[in-house]
Amino acid sequence: xxxxxxxxxxxxxxxxxxxxxxxxxxxxxxxxxxxxxxxxxxxxxxxxxxxxxxxxxxxxxxxxxxxxxxxxxxxxxxxxxxxxxxxxxxxxxxxxxxxxxxxxxxxxxxxxxxxxxxxxxxxxxxxxxxxxxxxxxxxxxxxxxxxxxxxxxxxxxxxxxxxxxxxxxxxxxxxxxxxxxxxxxxxxxxxxxxxxxxxxxxxxxxxxxxxxxxxxxxxxxxx
Numbered sequence: 001x002x003x004x005x006x007x008x009x010x011x012x013x014x015x016x017x018x019x020x021x022x023x024x025x026x027x028x029x030x031x032x033x034x035x036x037x038x039x040x041x042x043x044x045x046x047x048x049x050x051x052x053x054x055x056x057x058x059x060x061x062x063x064x065x066x067x068x069x070x071x072x073x074x075x076x077x078x079x080x081x082x083x084x085x086x087x088x089x090x091x092x093x094x095x096x097x098x099x100x101x102x103x104x105x106x107x108x109x110x111x112x113x114x115x116x117x118x119x120x121x122x123x124x125x126x127x128x129x130x131x132x133x134x135x136x137x138x139x140x141x142x143x144x145x146x147x148x149x150x151x152x153x154x155x156x157x158x159x160x161x162x163x164x165x166x167x168x169x170x171x172x173x174x175x176x177x178x179x180x181x182x183x184x185x186x187x188x189x190x191x192x193x194x195x196x197x198x199x200x201x202x203x204x205x206x207x208x209x210x211x212x213x214x215x216x217x218x219x220x221x222x223x
Contacts, residue, residue, distance in 0.1 A: 079189035084131035
């Protein structure tokens with residue numbers, strides 16, 4: 001249940017402000033309400049969900065300050081993560097990154113922007129997982145989820161702008177992969193910083209109003 005909710009957030013199927021009604025979630029997942037609450041508490045501890053007494057849970061709506069903090073944290077962490085990756089990664093790990101980029105480009109060309117955005121986040125998570133540093137990988141997973149909320153809240157709302165931004169992300173990932181392939185940790189760290197700074201530059205001050213999607217249809221049938 002936790003993984004499916006995080007996936008729905010990373011795929012941009014659950015926008016900020018979406019109310020998470022426990023009864024509806026229990027029905028969507030085919031479980032009892034007692035199994036839903038701990039998942040919501042875990043997501044709240046990761047700042048992905050906001051829990052309010054007597055009002056329930058909603059997908060978090062990051063403030064502009066929180067958005068800046070998320071990117072600052074990623075700039076501090078990810079240069080170190082990519083250096084660790086270069087020191088520990090096998091050829092298979094590097095090939096996995098290449099496939100992720102190819103899948104992201106294919107999704108963008110097919111017009112599947114939700115999948116493209118999800119794959120963009122996966123690229124960073126693959127690096128963290130193969131870096132063999134469990135603590136940084138856990139922290140980065142939370143930051144990637146929160147980045148998805150930030151981009152949904154503050155990035156360009158027009159489809160063309162989103163498409164162009166994703167295309168730039170693919171090119172930057174390829175440039176980063178080139179440095180990784182050469183095992184050039186300083187250059188990889190520099191390119192990672194450039195990439196994160198460009199992502200942060202997409203932030204718009206005035207957020208678009210979120211839609212209110214139907215949970216059952218977005219989460220799919222219960223497993």
